[in-house]
Amino acid sequence: MHSGRSRDRTGIVSLVVAIIALIGAVVAVPSLTPTPLRDLVGLGPHRLAPTLNPHPDTSYAFMAHQAGDPSAPVGYDPCTTIDVQVNLAGAPPDGPSLVRRAIARVEGATGLRFHLAGTTDRRPQWTNEFLPTVLGRVQASPVLVSWATAGQVHQLAGNVAGIGGSVSVSEGGGTRWYVTGGITLDADYYAELDKSTDGRPEELAILLHEFGHVVGLAHVHDDGELMNADNVGRLDYGPGDLSGLAKIGAIACR
Numbered sequence: 001m002h003s004g005r006s007r008d009r010t011g012i013v014s015l016v017v018a019i020i021a022l023i024g025a026v027v028a029v030p031s032l033t034p035t036p037l038r039d040l041v042g043l044g045p046h047r048l049a050p051t052l053n054p055h056p057d058t059s060y061a062f063m064a065h066q067a068g069d070p071s072a073p074v075g076y077d078p079c080t081t082i083d084v085q086v087n088l089a090g091a092p093p094d095g096p097s098l099v100r101r102a103i104a105r106v107e108g109a110t111g112l113r114f115h116l117a118g119t120t121d122r123r124p125q126w127t128n129e130f131l132p133t134v135l136g137r138v139q140a141s142p143v144l145v146s147w148a149t150a151g152q153v154h155q156l157a158g159n160v161a162g163i164g165g166s167v168s169v170s171e172g173g174g175t176r177w178y179v180t181g182g183i184t185l186d187a188d189y190y191a192e193l194d195k196s197t198d199g200r201p202e203e204l205a206i207l208l209h210e211f212g213h214v215v216g217l218a219h220v221h222d223d224g225e226l227m228n229a230d231n232v233g234r235l236d237y238g239p240g241d242l243s244g245l246a247k248i249g250a251i252a253c254r
């Protein structure tokens with residue numbers, strides 16, 4: 001519930017935004033084996049201690065990196081288009097517009113291309129604190145954006161405004177790629193923000209933060225960055241966020 005959230009009208013909202021890492025699904029080489037998902041590794045997320053750069057203007061961290069190379073992030077194939085579908089149940093009236101604007105911002109920061117592929121009744125499934133569920137499918141599938149209450153998605157309990165993350169696969173133990181992901185936003189909190197005259201920018205900022213996770217950024221302990229786990233009043237990506245996003249968009253194509 002949000003009753004305990006301390007808010008004021010100056011925009012300083014003490015709000016924890018999203019903490020979702022990701023799962024790696026070990027798969028056979030899809031082009032050789034039609035069996036889509038051989039094994040789902042529930043061994044916890046490929047979670048790394050954020051590798052903070054001491055220089056504030058390059059403060060970013062990746063959710064995961066390629067084996068043996070911390071400088072090579074796991075990301076989406078930059079030569080493909082990432083489909084996004086939106087479930088508008090519980091969304092604020094400007095939900096579609098918010099998603100479009102967030103996507104445009106992420107495209108600009110990464111060079112990745114997204115395609116808003118309509119609406120859906122599907123929702124991301126968050127099986128526990130860290131693992132989005134993958135049900136038998138490793139081919140790229142749309143990133144799902146949805147809204148839910150804390151009663152529906154318990155990870156939204158407390159001061160959590162949203163959760164986001166992506167699922168990676170590796171082919172034959174080689175390069176790891178994200179193939180799908182999800183974002184679930186706190187419907188009650190968005191309803192509050194939507195009624196507040198100064199809430200709209202924060203609605204977008206939360207989405208930008210979650211899309212940061214989806215494309216591969218982890219939290220940093222830097223108040224100058226939107227990827228701070230707490231809402232420190234930032235409404236757009238900071239310089240470190242932008243450096244990290246540019247690196248994510250610059251990986252080699254699959």
Ligand SMILES: [Zn+2]
Nearest residue numbers: 017018019229
């Ligand atoms: Zn987060």
